[in-house]
Amino acid sequence: MAARKGRKPKKNKQYYFTQEHENAIVEYANTRDIRKRTELYIKYIEPAFSEMVDKVVFTYKFTSLPNIESLREECKVWLTTILDKYDPAKGSKAFSYFSVITKNWFIHKVKKTTARSRRETDLEDIKSTSDEIASIELFHEDDITPGSDAPEHIESLADLEQVVYTS
Numbered sequence: 001m002a003a004r005k006g007r008k009p010k011k012n013k014q015y016y017f018t019q020e021h022e023n024a025i026v027e028y029a030n031t032r033d034i035r036k037r038t039e040l041y042i043k044y045i046e047p048a049f050s051e052m053v054d055k056v057v058f059t060y061k062f063t064s065l066p067n068i069e070s071l072r073e074e075c076k077v078w079l080t081t082i083l084d085k086y087d088p089a090k091g092s093k094a095f096s097y098f099s100v101i102t103k104n105w106f107i108h109k110v111k112k113t114t115a116r117s118r119r120e121t122d123l124e125d126i127k128s129t130s131d132e133i134a135s136i137e138l139f140h141e142d143d144i145t146p147g148s149d150a151p152e153h154i155e156s157l158a159d160l161e162q163v164v165y166t167s
Helices: 019-030 034-059 068-081 094-119 123-135 157-166
Strands: none
Touching (some): 019 034, 019 094, 034 068, 034 094, 068 094
């Protein structure tokens, strides 16, 4: 029987976080030998962390953050610093543990960036607001006389206040 047209054979998926990476993280957590840790980190852990950070950034759409490239690198450094805190005895998989930490780290950065943008005002906004305020003409009671630029029905400051408060 001939294969159907249009179907392509399935490709083997290339996983970036496999059991081999899981074992390397467990071994890293259980050893204190600096050379062994360095070897494990360079060969297995760093590439997996790098790919995981990229996947989290694109999956949760953190790409809109300013200077996202430097934030990615900062997150990888953060993951490296907390690598010792992973405890395989607690029953969680390393991938789950570190992907949740990565997602939460970026959520924290989004909240921090949002709070900063609300708190800070752009210099151009301040300038345009001050220009608007400067362009407003205020009427003084002495300026309000019949035949002046004030509307005809405003005869005094009291009339002006009444118009302002009723509108």
